[in-house]
Amino acid sequence: MNPTQEVKLSGTAAERDLYDSLAEIYSIIITLDGLEKAYIKDSIPEAEYTEICSRLLKQYKSNLNDETVAREFVDLETFKCEWDIECPRATERLRVNLPATIADPSNSHPSTSTPQTSGLGSAPSVGVGGASGSQILLATENFITFLDALKLNMLSKDALHPLLAELIQSVNAVTDRDFEGRAKIISWLIRLNGMRAQEELGEGEARELMFEMEGAYKGFKRTLN
Template structure:
């Protein structure tokens, strides 16, 4: 009886293929692949990588804050530092041109990070943008149960004086036609921080301060407010100043 022919260990194909053992790479596998040819390109890629890491880190920080996994003071410090580093990287015109904008950068590199996106849009830590909402778990349970707001620590005279001076300084800057983002945004950011040091209560006009901070943050550094916008801002800040003073009574 004849033995059946041995079956091949692979599926036959209609094409003949003869493997070769003389394979060779067209590049030196031991040589480091360079992503950039010049020092300028290397600096650009380093800055873009830094921005990427800031966005990812900031998103993780926001999640930790929401879960109450980080103390407020530590969150505020780290968040403020990340926001400054983000802005510092984008102050370079070459980096800003390659970056385009946050949404474009996120699409290009396939990241979402909604919490970091919101924080970068506001450009303020959550503890500063909305101190009355900071970590609800730290409020006094008895006060909440009774339906009354928890008492806030009394501010010092120097804190009240600083907040008042910052309001006056900002309004004077508007009167002097200092209307560019790089002139107004730092003053307004310092103003809201000094106000928060005095009170975490909401007052008439406080939301306007945050709204203008976000609005200014979306402008280019050298961009200026128009005459109508400047008058609207001055009116809103006058109202906020009066609302702040009423909280001191």
Template structure:
């Protein structure tokens, strides 16, 4: 009688396997693994962790604001603080190089946070960027939508418009020169009126555009001319709301 052939196992059995000393682990499995070996690396990872935390927190804050779970004043303060912290951390060149940009960072760490992404893109709290959409009260198409602004608030908004336009005439075209001034314009304007006046949207559009630039990056001559034209139109629209 013929003996059937011996059935081989599905996977080879390593009876003759001998461990390679070169591949043997040289550390104890109980030893703590450190992400950084220098103080500079530790500071970098701490900063990136802070950015991650800010993005997650900001997204949660935006959701709470949409659900009306947080008062407008509290939202504005917290959102502004988070945005400032985000910008401050990224001023470090080492952190900025590792961060690359927001989309790259989100992809690397597998996060979405669409509401935080939009807020970081605009770089303004929703109560400032879109006051007419969040302010309760009469229709924004009526004169009553103007807040009970004081003379000093109106004067401040007017001065901020003039200061920004003067900066353009003096050829101050860099982001770090224009963005803070334009932010002051929209914030002071919102203290005066919630009316969606002519060319108000241009202010927000230019804020977003400037926010996407590097700090030392400058507008070209044609861009600066267009910005001047748009802000002069916004200034005229703002003054029309005061009549």
């Protein structure tokens, strides 16, 4: 073999596309892990973190929507083992599939928040009091839309996960306070995220989800009082 001759890793355009996609996934995992470290150290503003994290999660999902890439990828743990990477923070973020600012807004960094002060110089608590009527209406509508989807037997991951993700984001825009059932929303988001796109909830799971989301809706409404 000529040592100066370039060695091609792929012989076809399809193979090149596959390796490019796998390389991009590798890059996303490494970048996401670094982003999580920066967020934990309070080295990045929350708004910027949320935007970048959301974009990386979408890019990760987009790459894996290709059946050939998904088949070669297998799953996250297999991929990490094959390429000898750890990235525990990125692993957790990909498991949740939501930025930390959305999954747990109560842990916002004080240095990156900008609360308004009252005339006495004290800052009011962040929560429902600062939410607009339109934000409250949107969160309420998203709860109703999600519950209606369940009643219509829309039980696949690709039907429910986007609705539930939109629901928690609209709820977070209203309040960062914990309320009864909020943890269940996050738990179901993680559970749905672990399913295949076309995989559907069983009858028992659907009834459990309906019960817990109705409870979360009641808990959310109590924060408005």
